[in-house]
Amino acid sequence: MEYRVKDISLAEEGKRRIDWAEAHMPVLVALRKKYGETKPLKGIKVAGCLHVTKETGVLVRTLKAAGAEITWCGCNPLSTQDDVAASLAKHEGVGVFASRGVSTKEYYDDIHSAMNLNPHVTIDDGADLTVEMHKAMEEGKLKGPLYGGTEETTTGVIRLRAMQKAGKLLFPIIAVNDAETKHDFDNVYGTGQSALDGIIRATNVLLSGKSVVVAGYGHVGKGIARRAAGLGANVIVTEVDPIAALKAKLDGYSVSTMNEAASIGDVFVTTTGCKDVIVADDIAKMKDGAILANAGHFNVEISIPDLEKQSTGHKEVNQHTMQYNLKSGNRVYLIGEGRLVNLAAAEGHPSEVMDMSFANQFLAVLKIAASKGTMKPLVHNIDKAQDQEIAMAKLQAMGVTIDVLTPEQKKYLEGFAEGT
Structure with missing residues (x-):
């Protein structure tokens, strides 16, 4: 697969750093093991536009293990970790188009190169890829079915809700940023x-x-x-x-x-x-x-x-x-x-919080892929059940147990029993 990175010789260092992040992302690794055998993303093409960091490398590995064909680009001219980009190209066989310090023109060239896959699902951070996909759709340049996309950050969700309000959103987006296990942890602690x-x-x-x-x-x-x-x-x-x-x-x-x-x-x-x-x-x-x-x-x-x-x-x-x-x-x-x-100026969010954010991304991609284009072109929220599942998995990975409601307590909370 074609790629465009700054220095492919950095691939071994990038692999070591992705391995380090992976050791601190147990929820995403557990999802990889769960879906690695059934490969629900087999035949699904995914284009990602996220910060190319070691944590993103773990997400890409997980998407690939589930069967996806992947292209990737950076979502910020200064956020790409060049060694990680090189590793994804060399060791994961991903079409990576990302380098640190690109010009505005090079930045959009990278996005367009990632789009050439004609993806079924997009993963975005800031909505630049989504906007460029809309332009391509309006110009009739997309060849395959586009089932939907995800959005990682607050700024992107704001842009996409504005597009929806204006009646210009052409395909469904799952607002991963709005999941509690994303914004209450990634945004705050990360x-x-x-x-x-x-x-x-x-x-x-x-x-x-x-x-x-x-x-x-x-x-x-x-x-x-x-x-x-x-x-x-x-x-x-x-x-x-x-x-x-x-x-x-x-x-x-x-x-x-x-x-x-x-x-x-x-x-x-x-x-x-x-x-x-x-x-x-x-x-x-x-x-x-x-x-x-x-x-x-x-x-x-x-x-x-x-x-x-x-x-x-x-x-x-x-x-x-x-x-x-x-x-x-x-x-x-x-x-x-x-x-x-x-x-x-640093390495981005700690792996431990990106574990939950990218678990949400992975599960959202599975949902979009399974929909085969039947979701309405709206900005959709993450299901509460998914939030709860990810939070519980994170607690278990940390060795934390919590109380469970008894049948009587559930009945009390769901009914109108007297307080006495």
């Missing part, structure tokens, strides 16, 4: 830890005693705020949603506007999924040495054009950090070009 890991790797600053401004208090923002506070930082949350802001306040954090926080913060992390969260007026107020990082899917939350307009020049400090010299004389530091800091 991004919470890995985003700060990226900041620390890129700068080696001490977070204890610093003021960390977290823009947005959704699942990602909560996780980052909690971990920053745990490292001794003074956390300031900015929000546009009054309910989210109130939650942040009652969780013990300061809440203010970005305009107020701009002159106070030492480290800024955007997590909103929206554009222009940090703009020129905010940047002009920042103190010398302020650090800017983004944990949202796209690099639009920190306005790079505004940052450049406020600067007299910039220089690279290290592989992941750019110093901007402001007109005020102060210096601010941008990590990873304003792209996902946990993947641009």
Whole structure:
């Protein structure tokens, strides 16, 4: 199978890293054993557009074991781990089109190359593949039946629900991101830890005693705020949603506007999924040495054009950090070009949380493949039973047992018995 990776000689290192992740993903491995013999995906073509990480490698292995024919591309120009991409191409026989540091044109060329498989099922993160598939469908370029797709992240689900509302969604999507065993763990614990890991790797600053401004208090923002506070930082949350802001306040954090926080913060992390969260007026107020990082899917939350307009020049400090010299004389530091800091400057989410996220992905692909195109072109939620199954499997892998309702308790909860 054709592939396009940066350096195929990195394949052995990539294989070792995938093996490491696999040892920490027992739920996905158990699913591989369960479906490896029956091969429910035999004859099914799957195109994936996800961060090419060692954890993604375990998902690809599992899809292949279930019988799928696979092509893969990256969903962010700075998130591909080149050794993993090389390993998937050499050792798994996957058509991988992904390299770290690609241009915008190369990024979309990779997506289109993955699409050439004419997939039955797509796996997406951010909806770029899904949008390009829609364009191909409208132009009559797809040759085979497309049964549906999945979406991994909040930003992508927002885009796809907007398409559905506008009547432009042409095939069904399962919103994997909205599963409890995804967003309550991957987004909170995964991004919470890995985003700060990226900041620390890129700068080696001490977070204890610093003021960390977290823009947005959704699942990602909560996780980052909690971990920053745990490292001794003074956390300031900015929000546009009054309910989210109130939650942040009652969780013990300061809440203010970005305009107020701009002159106070030492480290800024955007997590909103929206554009222009940090703009020129905010940047002009920042103190010398302020650090800017983004944990949202796209690099639009920190306005790079505004940052450049406020600067007299910039220089690279290290592989992941750019110093901007402001007109005020102060210096601010941008990590990873304003792209996902946990993947641009670190290794992404820990394997243990991706175990549940990718178990959801795998089971969603099985459901779509079994539907043979009978699902309605809507954004579908994960079944509650699937969430419960994955959570129980994770607990068992961790050696944790929980109580079970007695028949009498079930009857009580399902009925209208008196409280006495």
